[in-house]
Each structure stands twice: as C-alpha cells, then as structure tokens.
Amino acid sequence: MNDTFNLTRFGLLLKKTVLERPVQLIGLMGLILCFTLILYTLVLYAVDYGPAQNLSFIWGFVGGGTVLASFVFGYFNTNAGGSAYLTLPASVLEKWLCGILTAGVFFLFIFLGFYRLMDYTFVTAYHNGLDRTSPLYQKLYDHVYVYPFFNNNVVEKVYIMWANFAGAMLIGSLYFNRVAIVKVALLVCAVLGGIYGLNLAVASIMFNNVDVAFPFYTVLIKVRSEVGKIELPHAVSRVSDIFIQYVLPAVLWITAYIRLREKEI
Numbered sequence: 001m002n003d004t005f006n007l008t009r010f011g012l013l014l015k016k017t018v019l020e021r022p023v024q025l026i027g028l029m030g031l032i033l034c035f036t037l038i039l040y041t042l043v044l045y046a047v048d049y050g051p052a053q054n055l056s057f058i059w060g061f062v063g064g065g066t067v068l069a070s071f072v073f074g075y076f077n078t079n080a081g082g083s084a085y086l087t088l089p090a091s092v093l094e095k096w097l098c099g100i101l102t103a104g105v106f107f108l109f110i111f112l113g114f115y116r117l118m119d120y121t122f123v124t125a126y127h128n129g130l131d132r133t134s135p136l137y138q139k140l141y142d143h144v145y146v147y148p149f150f151n152n153n154v155v156e157k158v159y160i161m162w163a164n165f166a167g168a169m170l171i172g173s174l175y176f177n178r179v180a181i182v183k184v185a186l187l188v189c190a191v192l193g194g195i196y197g198l199n200l201a202v203a204s205i206m207f208n209n210v211d212v213a214f215p216f217y218t219v220l221i222k223v224r225s226e227v228g229k230i231e232l233p234h235a236v237s238r239v240s241d242i243f244i245q246y247v248l249p250a251v252l253w254i255t256a257y258i259r260l261r262e263k264e265i
Contacts, residue, residue: 004091010098013090017098024071025102032068033114036060040118049126053119053147058158061111065162069103069169070181073260077177082263092264096257103166104253112149119147160245167252174259 018025036056044052075085088095126144130137149155165188172184203219204210207230210221219230231237 005093005097009090010094013088013094014098014101016088017102021074024074025068028068028071029107029110032060032064032111035064036111036115037118040122044122049123049144054154057115057147057155058161060115061158062162062165064111065103065107066165066169067181068107069166070173070184072099072103072170073173073256076174076263082177086264092257092261096260099170099256099260100253103170115147116149160249163249164244164252167249167256170256171252171259174256174263 036059039059040052040056043055074081076082085095123144123146127141130140134140147155168188169181169184172187173180176183200210207219207221209223210219221228221230
C-alpha cells in the first residue's frame with residue numbers, strides 16, 4: 001500500500017473527518033448558510049438588492065469560510081484529540097487534503113450552490129411581483145438581476161480575500177491550539193495595520209500632503225480641496241496582483257501542510 005496516498009484510505013479518512021464531528025462541520029456549515037440568508041433578507045428590507053447581494057456574499061463567503069477553516073484542524077484544541085488525530089493510519093498528505101477539501105472545495109461548491117438558489121428565489125419573486133403594464137416595468141426589471149459569480153469586480157476580490165484569510169486560518173489552527181480564530185484574527189489585523197502604516201510612512205517621505213496610501217496600489221495626495229491619485233505602473237501592478245491572487249494563497253495553504261507534517265514528526 002502506498003504510504004503517501006491511497007484512494008481507499010483517503011476516502012475512509014474523509015468520511016471519518018466529516019461524520020465524527022457533524023456539529024462542528026455540518027452544523028457550522030448550516031449556520032453559515034443561515035447567517036447568509038438572514039443578512040441578505042435584513043439588508044434587502046433596509047436598503048436594496050445590490051447592497052443585500054454584495055454584503056451577504058462578502059460576509060457569508062469570506063467570514064463563513066474563514067470560520068470553517070479554523071475548525072478543520074480543531075483536533076489540536078486538546079492534547080488527547082491532537083494525539084489521536086496524529087496517530088490515525090493515514091499519511092500527512094491525506095490529512096492535509098481532507099482539510100483542503102473541507103475548507104476549500106466542499107465549502108466553495110456548497111456555499112455558491114446555496115447562494116445561487118437563494119438569490120434566484122428572491123430575484124424571481126421580485127420580477128414576478130412587478131406590474132407588467134407599468135411604463136417603468138423594464139427599468140425596474142433590469143434593476144434587479146441574479147448575482148454574477150464571474151466578471152464581477154466585487155466577487156473577484158472576495159475570492160482572493162477568502163483564499164488568503166482561509167489559508168491563514170488553516171495555519172493558525174495548527175500553530176495555536178486554543179482560540180485560534182481570535183489569535184489569528186488579531187495577528188492578521190496587526191500585520192495589515194503594520195503594512196498600511198509602513199506604506200503610508202514611505203509614501204509620506206516621497207510625497208507631500210499624502211491623504212491615503214493603499215498598500216501595493218494607490219497613493220492619494222490632497223492639494224487644497226482636490227485629491228490626486230498616483231498609481232503603480234501597469235507592469236508593477238500586475239506583479240502585485242499575481243502575488244496577492246496566486247502566490248500568497250498558495251504559500252499559505254502549502255504552509256499548512258508543512259506545519260501538519262512538523263506536528264507528525
């Protein structure tokens with residue numbers, strides 16, 4: 001039998017991972033979906049469809065995915081649980097893949113499937129409730145549409161945020177045995193704050209009257225009542241995008257494997 005990966009063994013491990021902790025994984029997934037539905041409904045009632053779609057998708061996908069990632073390797077909350085998990089007859093790769101599938105692939109498809117169904121139901125109900133004889137019918141109809149998962153600037157940024165935050169949380173759950181979600185959240189906030197402060201300091205040295213400095217992208221300079229914008233050259237901006245969108249998430253998720261392997265040793 002292959003010591004690195006065996007499909008039958010991996011299938012049994014995945015089944016055990018999901019079924020032995022139904023409250024933590026399946027129940028948490030249900031809570032994330034319920035939270036998304038409630039947030040969508042409340043914002044829709046208070047504001048409009050656009051904000052309801054954006055806010056519920058951002059908080060449900062990024063927030064929910066990050067929280068779920070913190071529970072994937074929650075075995076290490078106790079010494080007994082961690083020891084039992086490490087002695088399971090499965091390779092480090094198989095255990096890591098279980099975490100990747102749970103926090104990544106399964107969550108991605110379940111959330112997007114649920115969100116599409118929920119959003120389609122609300123949008124269809126709205127369209128069916130319009131007065132077809134009204135002169136504003138077409139305008140009102142086009143105002144509300146099913147939320148696109150692709151070719152959407154907000155959604156593209158949400159995917160990137162989720163990949164980075166969930167990856168950071170996977171690592172944190174392996175480094176911090178207790179209240180990992182709180183510790184990782186504080187650490188991420190400190191890192192982001194430090195990067196922003198450093199970027200602002202460097203921009204202030206190079207330019208006068210700096211108003212805002214977005215790390216890696218833009219510096220806003222205030223001159224009297226006007227605000228000017230200085231952006232990175234296209235080539236440099238593209239390198240920054242590639243790092244944040246692909247390199248950093250890959251490093252985070254692979255580091256989780258390295259840390260899991262260290263625990264096995």
